[in-house]
Amino acid sequence: MKDPERIKRVASRLVKAYDEGYSVIAVVSAMGDTTDELIAKAREITSRPPRREMDMLLSTGEQISIALLAMAIDALGYPVVSLTGKQVGIRTDSVHTKARIQHVDTTRLMKELGAGRIVIVAGFQGVDDYDEITTLGRGGSDTTAVAVAAAVGAEVCEIHTDVDGVYTADPRVVKDARKLADISYGEMLEMASLGAVVLQPRSVEYAANHGVRIHVRNSSHDKPGTLVQEERCMEKDMVVIGVAHDTNVAKVAMLNVPDRPGVAYKIFSRLAEEGINVDMIVQTSKERQVTDMVFSVNSDDAPLARTITEELSRELDAGDVLVDDTLAKVSIVGAGMVSNPGVAARMFEALAEENINIEVISTSEIKVSCLIAAEHVERAVQALHAKFGLGG
Amino acid sequence: MKDPERIKRVASRLVKAYDEGYSVIAVVSAMGDTTDELIAKAREITSRPPRREMDMLLSTGEQISIALLAMAIDALGYPVVSLTGKQVGIRTDSVHTKARIQHVDTTRLMKELGAGRIVIVAGFQGVDDYDEITTLGRGGSDTTAVAVAAAVGAEVCEIHTDVDGVYTADPRVVKDARKLADISYGEMLEMASLGAVVLQPRSVEYAANHGVRIHVRNSSHDKPGTLVQEERCMEKDMVVIGVAHDTNVAKVAMLNVPDRPGVAYKIFSRLAEEGINVDMIVQTSKERQVTDMVFSVNSDDAPLARTITEELSRELDAGDVLVDDTLAKVSIVGAGMVSNPGVAARMFEALAEENINIEVISTSEIKVSCLIAAEHVERAVQALHAKFGLGG
Numbered sequence: 001m002k003d004p005e006r007i008k009r010v011a012s013r014l015v016k017a018y019d020e021g022y023s024v025i026a027v028v029s030a031m032g033d034t035t036d037e038l039i040a041k042a043r044e045i046t047s048r049p050p051r052r053e054m055d056m057l058l059s060t061g062e063q064i065s066i067a068l069l070a071m072a073i074d075a076l077g078y079p080v081v082s083l084t085g086k087q088v089g090i091r092t093d094s095v096h097t098k099a100r101i102q103h104v105d106t107t108r109l110m111k112e113l114g115a116g117r118i119v120i121v122a123g124f125q126g127v128d129d130y131d132e133i134t135t136l137g138r139g140g141s142d143t144t145a146v147a148v149a150a151a152v153g154a155e156v157c158e159i160h161t162d163v164d165g166v167y168t169a170d171p172r173v174v175k176d177a178r179k180l181a182d183i184s185y186g187e188m189l190e191m192a193s194l195g196a197v198v199l200q201p202r203s204v205e206y207a208a209n210h211g212v213r214i215h216v217r218n219s220s221h222d223k224p225g226t227l228v229q230e231e232r233c234m235e236k237d238m239v240v241i242g243v244a245h246d247t248n249v250a251k252v253a254m255l256n257v258p259d260r261p262g263v264a265y266k267i268f269s270r271l272a273e274e275g276i277n278v279d280m281i282v283q284t285s286k287e288r289q290v291t292d293m294v295f296s297v298n299s300d301d302a303p304l305a306r307t308i309t310e311e312l313s314r315e316l317d318a319g320d321v322l323v324d325d326t327l328a329k330v331s332i333v334g335a336g337m338v339s340n341p342g343v344a345a346r347m348f349e350a351l352a353e354e355n356i357n358i359e360v361i362s363t364s365e366i367k368v369s370c371l372i373a374a375e376h377v378e379r380a381v382q383a384l385h386a387k388f389g390l391g392g
Numbered sequence: 393m394k395d396p397e398r399i400k401r402v403a404s405r406l407v408k409a410y411d412e413g414y415s416v417i418a419v420v421s422a423m424g425d426t427t428d429e430l431i432a433k434a435r436e437i438t439s440r441p442p443r444r445e446m447d448m449l450l451s452t453g454e455q456i457s458i459a460l461l462a463m464a465i466d467a468l469g470y471p472v473v474s475l476t477g478k479q480v481g482i483r484t485d486s487v488h489t490k491a492r493i494q495h496v497d498t499t500r501l502m503k504e505l506g507a508g509r510i511v512i513v514a515g516f517q518g519v520d521d522y523d524e525i526t527t528l529g530r531g532g533s534d535t536t537a538v539a540v541a542a543a544v545g546a547e548v549c550e551i552h553t554d555v556d557g558v559y560t561a562d563p564r565v566v567k568d569a570r571k572l573a574d575i576s577y578g579e580m581l582e583m584a585s586l587g588a589v590v591l592q593p594r595s596v597e598y599a600a601n602h603g604v605r606i607h608v609r610n611s612s613h614d615k616p617g618t619l620v621q622e623e624r625c626m627e628k629d630m631v632v633i634g635v636a637h638d639t640n641v642a643k644v645a646m647l648n649v650p651d652r653p654g655v656a657y658k659i660f661s662r663l664a665e666e667g668i669n670v671d672m673i674v675q676t677s678k679e680r681q682v683t684d685m686v687f688s689v690n691s692d693d694a695p696l697a698r699t700i701t702e703e704l705s706r707e708l709d710a711g712d713v714l715v716d717d718t719l720a721k722v723s724i725v726g727a728g729m730v731s732n733p734g735v736a737a738r739m740f741e742a743l744a745e746e747n748i749n750i751e752v753i754s755t756s757e758i759k760v761s762c763l764i765a766a767e768h769v770e771r772a773v774q775a776l777h778a779k780f781g782l783g784g
Contacts, residue, residue: 004436038456044396045460046467053466056474057459060452064430067449068437074445075438082448086478087523131479 003032004068010160010219011072014118018078023113027123027148028069029141030061051096055125055135058097059085062122062141070120080118083108085125085133090144092126092134098275099134100202101126101143104151113152121148139200146203150210157212159199160219165226166191166198168390169243173381176391180241182227187241187333188214190367193279194244194331204228239343240334240388245381247328247374249279250302251359254293254309256319267293267312274308276301279329280362280371290318294360296371299325327359328377331369332384338365350387356380395424396460402552402611403464406510410470415505419515419540420461421533422453443488447517447527450489451477454514454533462512471509475500477517477525482536484518484526490667491526492594493518493535496543505544513540531592538595542602549604551591552611557618558583558590560782561635565773568783572633574619579633579725580606582759585671586636586723596620631728631735632780637773639720639766641671642694643751646685646701648711659685659704666700668693671721672754672763682710686752688763691717719751720769723761724776730757742779748772 010026018024038057042049049057066082073080089105112119123141126134136143142159149157164179166188171177183191185208192201198216207214207228217225257263264283271278281295297305302325309321330351337343344361347368351358356379360371372380385391402418410416430449434441441449458474465472481497504511515533518526528535534551541549556571558580563569575583577600584593590608599606599620609617649655656675663670673687689697694717701713722743729735736753739760743750748771752763764772777783 004433007437041396041456041460042463045399045463048467049463050466053459053462053474056462056476057456060455060459063452063455064433064449067445068433070445070448071434071437071441074442075440082445084448084525133476 007031007065007068007072011069011076015073015076015078018118025109025113025119025121025148025152025154026069027121027141027145028062028065029123030058031065031068034061034064052132055096055099055133058135059122059125059133062124066120066122073118073120078118079116080120081112082120082122083112084122085144086127086131088121088148090126090147092128092136094128094130094132094134095275096132096134098137099126099128101136101147101206104147106151109148109152136202137200139203142200142203143206146207146210146212146214149212150206154212156215157207158215158217159203160217161198162219163198163216164218164223165216166228166242168241169381169385170245173245173378174243174385174391177385178390178392180226181224182229183241184335185228185230186366187335188228190331190333190364191242191244194246194329194333194367194369198226199228238334238390239336239340240332240390241336242333243330243381243384243388243390244333245328245330245377247377248299249296249327249329249371250299250305250323250325251294251296251327251371252302252305252309253322253324254313254318255322256290257293257313258316258318259289259291263316264293266316267309270308270312271297271305274304276305276308280360280369282360282362296327296329296360326374327371328374328380329369329371330377330380330384331367332388333367335366337367344368346387347384350383351380354379354383399423399457399460399464403461403468407465407468407470410510417501417505417511417513417540417544417546418461419513419533419537420454420457421515422450423457423460426453426456444524447488447491447525450527451514451517451525454516458512458514465510465512471507472512473504473509474512474514475504476514477536478519478523480513480540482518482539484520484528486520486522486524486526487667488524488526490529491518491520493528493539493598496539498543501540501544528594529592531595534592534595535598538599538602538604538606541604542598546604548607549599550607550609551595552609553590554611555590555608556610556615557608558620558634560633561773561777562637565637565770566635566777566783569777570782570784572618573616574621575633576727577620577622578758579727580620582723582725582756583634583636586638586721586725586759586761590618591620630726630782631732632724632726632782633728634725635722635773635776635780635782636725637720637722637769639769640691641688641719641721641763642691642697642715642717643686643688643719643763644694644697644701645714645716646705646710647714648682649685649705650708650710651681651683655708656685658708659701660687662700662704663689663697666696668697668700672752672761674752674754688719688721688752718766719763720766720772721761721763722769722772722776723759724780725759727758729759736760738779739776742775743772746771746775 070080070082091103092099123144167177169177189204214228279296284292356376358370462472462474483495484491515536559569561569581596606620671688748768750762
């Protein structure tokens with residue numbers, strides 16, 4: 001929601017659904033640049049704001065949105081109530097700025113729906129067991145929407161965004177990228193994790209675990225978007241359904257780490273405690289008793305990851321820590337991959353044809369990812385999209 | 393708190409008190425124009441926002457302040473925690489936008505102070521019994537401060553503001569106005585109610601009821617301000633201690649109201665239900681069976697008061713409703729008045745000497761107020777200040 005006009009438009013849309021006989025719950029995020037403005041305010045005070053206080057600060061963005069949207073709906077003459085994360089009963093763990101939803105209490109929601117009200121819920125926020133305000137991290141409103149949809153057993157969870165749906169690749173990079181009519185949870189999860197930032201990965205995971213159908217659609221028109229659900233109608237039996245990329249990747253290398261049991265546990269549990277998500281991990285034995293521990297993180301987390309790994313390196317009597325944030329990740333995704341050998345090989349072939357060097361490889365049953373130099377990423381995506389015949 | 397620099401200055405001040413060995417609780421209001429900006433946002437959506445949603449919206453202003461102030465204190469290396477009205481346990485009634493504090497639960501406050509933390513509390517807000525966010529109205533942060541001070545048994549409640557203390561009259565109007573060293577609750581309550589807007593009247597009332605000493609002082613220097621407390625050292629046995637004025641006054645006249653029992657109750661209970669504070673009331677019997685009901689309200693409430701009284705007039709089969717918002721109230725205040733007859737007469741004399749017509753008079757044991765034309769208000773204040781010898 002960017003401005004008053006946009007808020008009024010959203011209000012009209014919700015009222016329309018209400019008139020069609022639906023019980024309507026809308027989960028909203030902060031308006032336009034509100035979150036960035038709040039972060040800027042914090043930075044004017046200190047470069048290292050405590051995470052708990054960041055949550056106290058950032059959660060106001062959504063609270064402003066829900067109040068204004070409720071006012072707009074009230075002005076149209078419809079019964080409405082706005083609810084904060086606390087009021088809805090969205091319980092999370094206590095990991096400030098990156099909390100995970102543990103439970104949604106539906107008592108209040110059901111009471112308000114029962115009273116015939118349109119319910120406007122603040123996304124992105126919750127409370128922990130000690131009544132502390134938490135936030136779910138970037139894109140957390142998606143997760144709130146899915147969690148609320150799951151809790152009340154909603155028919156569908158619509159995610160209104162500024163794109164038409166999920167594409168076979170980023171349309172800004174690949175001209176003939178195609179919108180997918182549907183996609184499975186697993187594929188969507190990989191696409192989301194790999195940089196196709198349509199939905200927050202956690203929201204897809206939550207939807208998969210609770211069987212919530214998600215409809216990703218454009219907020220500025222009524223055309224159908226992409227359905228994310230259990231079974232997908234295998235379009236032309238596609239093995240690969242999309243190419244994703246992410247330029248927000250940094251590689252951290254801890255050199256000469258003593259190669260003994262428990263070391264990897266120590267390193268990655270410490271990083272987890274600090275809330276850093278580690279993605280690809282490669283351990284290369286160089287010689288006896290030492291190893292290089294290489295992993296990738298979101299580049300936003302790179303400075304903190306460096307601090308932590310340098311501490312760990314001293315504790316473990318290991319060598320230097322190298323951080324490279326000029327990297328990108330490119331990935332192919334498809335549930336059909338598991339039964340089609342040779343898909344990974346075709347990917348490496350495509351990159352080799354473009355003379356692109358692969359730094360790190362990681363695979364799962366439904367995706368293959370390669371870390372490459374950031375400067376080659378667009379060329380890599382275009383080559384892969386063509387190689388697997390994904391064009392429209 | 394206006395800007396980052398101001399926030400850091402407040403942080404230094406609190407840290408200084410902490411270093412001196414005090415347990416420190418700071419109640420803060422919204423930064424600079426935040427509240428007005430939020431109100432403007434609401435007005436862009438609708439001219440009649442529901443009060444509940446206004447509270448949802450406006451309470452974010454203080455939440456932003458407490459988070460930023462806590463960050464500033466944390467950056468100085470001191471233990472700190474910010475708390476919303478909900479988290480502090482400030483229980484109010486359910487009159488949105490003008491709620492009254494009913495109870496402050498000190499469990500969380502005491503726990504945080506016990507842990508050695510500086511506690512930053514969001515002023516102006518609370519929650520009702522249904523977990524709905526409420527706000528206390530303009531200046532509500534003062535009331536929060538006094539209520540919290542009373543609940544924890546604080547030694548003193550300092551109110552930091554942009555003036556040096558309480559004056560015998562508004563120094564912008566009267567050049568030789570003098571700062572009072574102390575003032576009794578009753579006098580302060582009258583001064584505050586009558587337009588000397590140093591403290592919210594409700595905060596003084598709360599302080600009087602709970603015996604909280606208030607120290608009103610300027611936030612930009614360390615000089616002592618004015619103490620508001622039970623017993624005051626009667627300065628030179630002054631009968632009148634100050635002249636207050638308020639230009640934010642409207643007069644409402646309901647003409648030809650049937651003069652039968654229960655009518656006044658009906659009118660003023662309806663106004664109270666809508667949260668309108670009625671100040672001076674005059675009932676003039678014109679002839680048998682009808683009366684004119686004249687009263688004053690805050691001019692912000694005048695449009696709503698008009699709507700309500702026009703409805704009432706139809707229900708009661710009364711006459712026209714006239715609203716005049718070109719009025720001002722001028723008052724003299726002093727606890728010594730009760731034992732000094734003739735004070736009111738001297739006030740009327742001063743106004744008569746200036747050829748100022750009095751529209752309505754109201755008196756209490758410690759004040760006399762007159763409603764006059766707004767254009768004469770400065771002259772009236774100057775004349776009264778001189779008449780009672782209040783100059784420095």
